[in-house]
Amino acid sequence: MLSTDQITAFIAAAEHGSFSAAARSLNKAQSAVSHAIQNLEIDLGVELFDRSARSPSLTPAGKVLLRKAHALQQTRQEFIAQAASLNGANETEICLAIAQSVWDLPLLEVFREFEQKYPYVTLELLDPGSSDAAELIRSGRADIGLMMEQEIYPKGFRFSGIGYARLLPVCHPDHPLVAQQPVSHQQLRQHRQLLASNRNPDDRSHERHLLSPDLWRFESPHVMLEAVCAGLGWAFLHESVIREKHSNGELTVLQLAYQQVDAFQGIDVIWTEHKALGSAGQWLLNRLQAVRGNSPLPDA
Incomplete structure (x- = not known):
């Protein structure tokens, strides 16, 4: 039967290029990673890695299944985050990273609604540069971000265009x-x-x-x-x-x-499925996704 440890070991080995590097990234013994991948290959009935060279490389089947493994891992993370958000608990504090160029949005109206609905939840507002909001989300320093759109976001990011x-x-x-x-x-x-x-x-x-x-x-x-x-x-x-x-x-x-x-x-609201939002954070995220900007300069 497939296990999350097998999927995690497979992805780590593919991304790091060797079983030893994958083991270091997972803080596990190399033998544990090797056995996990071998057992996964047995369970699937296909070889995932070509071990004929010094460093293992993905087989054609491994390349196809790696995409599926990423999807499985993301679905699991979303499942855990969704379950955490459904437990009804409110956070005591929510951190927002708001890039300086998007403050023209009607955010104060959102914050007034939030204060009335969740008066005991503290908001922390960070003021990052152009795209540094994404790094604050990636590092876990902030829960939700507002920033100018990027062409590519880090793996695990979710985003929604709001104008x-x-x-x-x-x-x-x-x-x-x-x-x-x-x-x-x-x-x-x-x-x-x-x-x-x-x-x-x-x-x-x-x-x-x-x-x-x-x-x-x-x-x-x-x-x-x-x-x-x-x-x-x-x-x-x-x-x-x-x-x-x-x-x-x-x-x-x-x-x-x-x-x-x-x-x-474009202006995006961004978050990550790696960090679960409680009911207050989910309400704020949903409300921010409905925000729209002001009208343009009348004489520009």
Whole structure:
């Protein structure tokens, strides 16, 4: 009969490339991992690994069954998390990681509803950079996150799109680009660009908007906004970040010659099945998935 230990050993060996490395990752003896995989092969009636070389490699059947093993493992984790959420217990504290660029969402309304429904549950709100919310969820530091969408999330993540944020090119009203509107790619490249960044060296999603070789990087969009208003360069910033400065005339939204429609970036609420939510956390997650953003700038 198949066991979860067999499935776990199979996945670990496939991901780490050897039985010894899999054993170290699982904090088990190599013999225990080898026996688990051998017994799994006997139970299934197929060879999962080719052991003819120094390091075992997946057989064609092993490659197919690895995908099924991942699905089985995820289903088990979801089953455990769902059972934990159905026990009726409320958490004493819930931690949310909310990226700075999504604060334009009507979150305070959600928090007021939450306070009335769960007055004895403490909320902790973290203020991470562009995509650092995902790392806080992965590490278990936060329970739920709100952030700009990523192309790929870590394994075990769940996400739900809740709308879009408009990304606008902006600069100081006295910046040379203002007199050159509508501006081209070439004109933008001739001036310093201020670019959003984050602490994850593997996440290069922010570079999709990189145009100028003269570049300054900022983790905080609000610090970058102040730099734009000080005339230190131009930048792509989310509408929610620039709203007040734009209405006060402290910055200008540039017209682009090469783009006829506005650029939009998705906003996701994220969580992981590895960490069970109680009834309060599940209510908050469901409520956040129903959130929608504000209307765009009227004169941008």
